[in-house]
Amino acid sequence: MIVTSKDESLGLDGFYKESELPLLIQRKGMAVWNDGVVEILDRRKLPHLQEYINCHNTEEVAIAIEEMVIQGAFSISIAAGYGLALSAQNSITSMDGICNAALRLKKTRPTGLALSRVLDLCMIKAKNAIKNNLSVLNEIIKTTDAIASDLAMQARKTAQFALTKLNSGDTLLTHCFPDRSYVYLLMEAKYNNIMLNVICSETRPYLQGTKLSSWCASELGFNTYVISDGMGGALMKQNKINAFITAADTVCMDGSIANKVGTYQYALAANSNNVPYYVLRQSGPDMEYNNGDSVVIEERSGDDLLFIEGDRIAPEGVQGLYPCFDITPPELVSAIITDRGIFEPAKISTYKTSKAFLDSQI
Amino acid sequence: MIVTSKDESLGLDGFYKESELPLLIQRKGMAVWNDGVVEILDRRKLPHLQEYINCHNTEEVAIAIEEMVIQGAFSISIAAGYGLALSAQNSITSMDGICNAALRLKKTRPTGLALSRVLDLCMIKAKNAIKNNLSVLNEIIKTTDAIASDLAMQARKTAQFALTKLNSGDTLLTHCFPDRSYVYLLMEAKYNNIMLNVICSETRPYLQGTKLSSWCASELGFNTYVISDGMGGALMKQNKINAFITAADTVCMDGSIANKVGTYQYALAANSNNVPYYVLRQSGPDMEYNNGDSVVIEERSGDDLLFIEGDRIAPEGVQGLYPCFDITPPELVSAIITDRGIFEPAKISTYKTSKAFLDSQI
Numbered sequence: 001m002i003v004t005s006k007d008e009s010l011g012l013d014g015f016y017k018e019s020e021l022p023l024l025i026q027r028k029g030m031a032v033w034n035d036g037v038v039e040i041l042d043r044r045k046l047p048h049l050q051e052y053i054n055c056h057n058t059e060e061v062a063i064a065i066e067e068m069v070i071q072g073a074f075s076i077s078i079a080a081g082y083g084l085a086l087s088a089q090n091s092i093t094s095m096d097g098i099c100n101a102a103l104r105l106k107k108t109r110p111t112g113l114a115l116s117r118v119l120d121l122c123m124i125k126a127k128n129a130i131k132n133n134l135s136v137l138n139e140i141i142k143t144t145d146a147i148a149s150d151l152a153m154q155a156r157k158t159a160q161f162a163l164t165k166l167n168s169g170d171t172l173l174t175h176c177f178p179d180r181s182y183v184y185l186l187m188e189a190k191y192n193n194i195m196l197n198v199i200c201s202e203t204r205p206y207l208q209g210t211k212l213s214s215w216c217a218s219e220l221g222f223n224t225y226v227i228s229d230g231m232g233g234a235l236m237k238q239n240k241i242n243a244f245i246t247a248a249d250t251v252c253m254d255g256s257i258a259n260k261v262g263t264y265q266y267a268l269a270a271n272s273n274n275v276p277y278y279v280l281r282q283s284g285p286d287m288e289y290n291n292g293d294s295v296v297i298e299e300r301s302g303d304d305l306l307f308i309e310g311d312r313i314a315p316e317g318v319q320g321l322y323p324c325f326d327i328t329p330p331e332l333v334s335a336i337i338t339d340r341g342i343f344e345p346a347k348i349s350t351y352k353t354s355k356a357f358l359d360s361q362i
Numbered sequence: 363m364i365v366t367s368k369d370e371s372l373g374l375d376g377f378y379k380e381s382e383l384p385l386l387i388q389r390k391g392m393a394v395w396n397d398g399v400v401e402i403l404d405r406r407k408l409p410h411l412q413e414y415i416n417c418h419n420t421e422e423v424a425i426a427i428e429e430m431v432i433q434g435a436f437s438i439s440i441a442a443g444y445g446l447a448l449s450a451q452n453s454i455t456s457m458d459g460i461c462n463a464a465l466r467l468k469k470t471r472p473t474g475l476a477l478s479r480v481l482d483l484c485m486i487k488a489k490n491a492i493k494n495n496l497s498v499l500n501e502i503i504k505t506t507d508a509i510a511s512d513l514a515m516q517a518r519k520t521a522q523f524a525l526t527k528l529n530s531g532d533t534l535l536t537h538c539f540p541d542r543s544y545v546y547l548l549m550e551a552k553y554n555n556i557m558l559n560v561i562c563s564e565t566r567p568y569l570q571g572t573k574l575s576s577w578c579a580s581e582l583g584f585n586t587y588v589i590s591d592g593m594g595g596a597l598m599k600q601n602k603i604n605a606f607i608t609a610a611d612t613v614c615m616d617g618s619i620a621n622k623v624g625t626y627q628y629a630l631a632a633n634s635n636n637v638p639y640y641v642l643r644q645s646g647p648d649m650e651y652n653n654g655d656s657v658v659i660e661e662r663s664g665d666d667l668l669f670i671e672g673d674r675i676a677p678e679g680v681q682g683l684y685p686c687f688d689i690t691p692p693e694l695v696s697a698i699i700t701d702r703g704i705f706e707p708a709k710i711s712t713y714k715t716s717k718a719f720l721d722s723q724i
Contacts, residue, residue, distance in 0.1 A: 047677040175592070199683070202667060204566060204590035207675060210667070215677040224680045226667045228566035229592035230537075230624020234688035237626060262592020264599060265627045272630055305564060305572070305588045309671050313569060315409040315577040318586045321561070326596035 012152035016187060022216040023050070025152065025183045031070060031079035033141050036089060038082040042069050044206070047215040058087045058101040065108040065115075068206060072179040073112030073249045074151050074282070080105045081118045081144030088126065088136040098126050098136070110296045111258055111325050112249040113286045118147055152180060154282040154339040159184035162245075162280060162337045163194065170242035171197040173232050173275075176260035177212035178247035181280035181337075185245075186220050197223045199241065201232050203260060205304040205322070229262050233269030244270040244277045248336070251285040255330030255345025256292035261323055267332040276334035284338060284351035292327035300324050374514035378549060384578040385412070387514065387545045393432060393441035395503050398451060400444040404431045406568070409577040420449045420463040427470040427477075430568060434541040435474035435611045436513050436644070442467045443480045443506030450488065450498040460488050460498070472658045473620055473687050474611040475648045480509055514542060516644040516701035521546035524607075524642060524699045525556065532604035533559040535594050535637075538622035539574040540609035543642035543699075547607075548582050559585045561603065563594050565622060567666040567684070591624050595631030606632040606639045610698070613647040617692030617707025618654035623685055629694040638696035645700060646713035654689035662686050 011018045012027060023029040023041070031040045038055040044067075045051050053069050055061045061083030064070060070079045087101030102119045109115065122140045129139040158181040166172070166189070174182065189196050198217035200209040210226045218224040227235070235241050244266055250258035257263065257279055270277040289295055302320025306312055314320070330345035337343075340354045373380045374389060385391040385403070393402045400417040406429075407413050415431050417423045423445030426432060432441045449463030464481045471477065484502045491501040520543040528534070528551070536544065551558050560579035562571040572588045580586040589597070597603050606628055612620035619625070619641055632639040651657055664682025668674055676682070692707035699705075702716045 048674075200680075201592075202566065204564065204592065207670075210676045210680075214680040218677055218679040225664070225683050226676050226680055227683050228624070228667060229590060230563075230566065230622075230627060231683065231685060231688075233627035233630065234623050234685055235683075237688070260592075261596050262590070265592060265595035265631050268595065268630045268634055269627050302587070305590060309673065311671065312410075314572045314588050315580055317580040318562075318572075318576040318588055321587050321589050321593065321597075323593060323596055326593075326599070 012149045013156045013184070014149070014153060015156065021187070022183055022219050024212060024216060025155075025180050027148075030075045030148070031082055033082045033085060033144070036086075038079065038086060040064050040070050040079055043071055043208075043212060044068055046211050055083065055086065058083050058104060061086065062104050062108050065105070071206075071208065072177060072247070073114045074179055076109060076112070077114040077118040078144060078148050078151070080108070080115045081122055081140065081147060084119055084122050085137055085140040085144065088140055095123070095127060095130065098123060109298060111298045113288060114283075118144065121147070151282065155180035156184045156188070157339040158280055158282040158337055159188045161342050162278060163188050163192065165276070165278060165335070165337070165342070166194065166196065166243060168194045168196075171199060171240060173199045173201065173235065173241045173244045173266065174209065174213045175201045175229075175232070175244075175246050175263055175266055176203045177208040178245060178280055181247060181282045182213065182245065183216050185280065186217055186222065190220050195222065197225070199225045199227055199232075199235065201229050201262065201266070202226055203262065204229055208260075232266050236269050236273040236275045239273075241270075241275050244275055246279060248279045248281045249325060250289060250295050251279070251281050251336060251348060252289040252291050252295065253285050253287060253349045254291045255285075255333060255336065255348045256295075257328040257333055257336075258292065258295045258297070258325045259328065261326045264326040264328045264332075267328040271332045277332060279333055279336045281336050282339050284340075285348045287352075292329065295325075295327060297326075298324040374511050375518045375546070376511070376515060377518060383549070384545055384581050386574060386578060387517075387542050389510075392437045392510070393444055395444045395447060395506070398448075400441065400448060402426050402432050402441055405433055405570075405574060406430055408573050417445065417448065420445050420466060423448065424466050424470050427467070433568075433570065434539060434609070435476045436541055438471060438474070439476040439480040440506060440510050440513070442470070442477045443484055443502065443509060446481055446484050447499055447502040447506065450502055457485070457489060457492065460485060471660060473660045475650060476645075480506065483509070513644065517542035518546045518550070519701040520642055520644040520699055521550045523704050524640060525550050525554065527638070527640060527697070527699070527704070528556065528558065528605060530556045530558075533561060533602060535561045535563065535597065535603045535606045535628070536571065536575045537563045537591075537594070537606075537608050537625050537628055538565045539570040540607060540642055543609060543644045544575065544607065545578050547642065548579055548584065552582050557584065559587070561587045561589055561594075561597065563591050563624065563628070564588055565624065566591055570622075594628045598631050598635040598637045601635075603637050606637055608641060610641045610643045611687055612651060612657050613641070613643050613698060613710060614651040614653050614657065615647050615649060615711045616653045617647075617695060617698065617710045618657075619690040619695060619698075620654065620657045620659070620687045621690065623688045626688040626690045626694075629690040633694045639694060641695055641698045643698050643700050646702075647710045649714075654691065657687075657689060659688075660686040
């Protein structure tokens with residue numbers, strides 16, 4: 001595990017300066033531990049308002065994750081790590097309180113597994129701390145800090161591999177906010193003078209494409225466009241898209257992908273129109289899931305489809321449905337791009353034995 | 363041509379009572395001629411507000427069509443017919459003013475052809491009226507009235523054919539507002555005690571699915587749900603959809619379909635998941651278009667993707683794209699359902715020679 005750089009002028013990745021990075025991949029763009037308070041950037045209010053939620057206990061962090069204050073499989077896992085630390089603020093002699101806090105945090109979002117893994121690792125460190133009479137609080141914070149750095153470096157390495165698949169002048173289609181690896185892909189493209197056009201599918205109902213993905217691309221100087229979630233296929237058919245790119249909340253051992261609902265439709269359209277679909281997955285597959293059938297798909301409140309900005313737009317009597325993720329089968333994925341290289345989906349299970357860039361534990 | 367029923371208690375279709383019909387297929391749910399004023403129901407404000415735009419001249423009708431006060435290939439064609447009548451309110455001895463009015467109205471929406479055909483037919487009637495010293499105004503209104511009745515009867519007949527493809531308990535997925543044929547499909551299902559579940563894709567940016575399609579289904583007592591435009595494929599993959607149903611703004615001679623953008627992606631997903639895709643096309647193909655490549659795709663302002671309810675949600679510097687329609691190739695269409703029966707897409711060009719239910723001119 002890499003220890004967090006103590007040079008605050010460098011970002012978590014240890015390469016770019018913090019001030020060069022778009023806010024969303026800066027330390028303060030996710031969740032930070034600040035003297036007994038977890039400060040979480042409220043992504044729902046971006047890009048126009050930069051507001052922070054201050055969480056003073058585990059429950060407040062859990063609610064922030066549930067209410068989508070922070071989003072993305074890896075970002076929520078960092079928030080969860082600090083949320084666990086909040087349960088260890090007083091002197092601790094047993095694991096009971098920490099275990100309960102971890103259980104609460106694991107219940108927040110069932111589909112991605114990174115969150116569970118961060119918590120499990122923090123628990124191991126906490127147990128060791130108790131055994132060795134060390135500060136449990138410090139160990140959990142140090143572990144979460146180190147994971148945050150690891151994830152940033154993994155994301156940058158993933159981006160470097162992804163960039164080998166793109167050419168200057170290419171137009172990318174994104175769906176939802178493909179998190180750090182996507183932002184590092186844009187950073188690396190800019191650093192290497194590879195100019196991209198970025199089309200962001202808005203991603204209803206939370207509009208992460210409009211609010212987050214387009215923001216990062218535009219901030220870095222790329223031509224950036226927003227479309228509705230029904231338009232990507234039409235643009236692919238018109239040969240206007242060179243690559244479709246998403247993150248993955250879950251990668252199954254057979255190469256199936258669970259990602260924001262809407263991904264599957266775009267993957268089908270990409271496949272039909274010979275547009276490559278690249279999954280930016282900064283780590284390996286989820287060994288818990290053999291295939292897509294075993295993934296738990298989170299259902300959120302359908303009310304999100306009935307209201308816009310607090311006003312009900314649907315007629316009374318109509319209900320909303322909101323399956324949060326969908327499953328894309330491996331045959332629709334061109335490559336899963338990781339920190340250890342570019343994998344055919346069917347071979348993603350070899351990640352664990354492939355030469356490691358980082359000995360990631362997440 | 364069928365003459366409009368003089369019995370005002372019956373709807374335009376001549377079968378259902380006006381009061382039994384959902385507002386959107388009542389006379390006052392589209393556009394009506396009222397003593398020198400064209401009253402158009404403002405569909406943008408539905409379902410919560412039932413407001414009418416009063417148009418006193420052709421230009422006002424043209425703007426109402428352009429600004430989506432009224433939507434749908436056939437509904438806008440009726441509004442255009444009455445809009446042409448507004449240019450003939452004073453005593454007319456030459457066609458110049460009427461021709462200019464028709465040109466203006468034809469420029470409003472380029473993709474569907476029904477509007478042009480209604481105007482061309484009204485122009486022929488106007489010329490004959492001048493020759494025979496009849497009232498040009500009356501002829502144009504009478505022609506438009508009769509077309510409105512024809513369209514309603516075609517829609518109901520189309521719905522009757524479509525119903526033979528569905529079973530009680532089936533769940534339909536719709537995209538955008540599939541206009542009269544869809545509403546008559548629901549009416550006929552209800553009349554025949556065939557209970558359907560209806561899932562409406564919201565259809566960003568104007569949300570016709572949420573505002574109009576779900577409203578009609580819910581009003582008629584069907585279980586009705588709204589989803590985002592990215593969710594239909596996932597639901598098909600989960601075997602939750604029995605049929606995907608849309609209207610068509612244009613049907614090409616080879617069976618290609620131009621319809622609201624998003625249709626193509628859903629047609630791909632339907633095809634991949636063995637879900638039939640039925641196009642409700644209450645008339646025949648557009649002989650002007652051999653195939654999808656020749657269809658003019660209307661581009662609307664991309665700003666519609668950047669704002670919600672008047673508030674800008676996208677960051678500054680980001681642009682929006684809004685191709686209004688997409689093209690679905692015939693191999694993704696299970697059947698084109700018309701007033702003359704159910705056609706394989708590849709055989710839709712035989713519509714013109716098939717036994718006519720109505721000798722439709724539109």
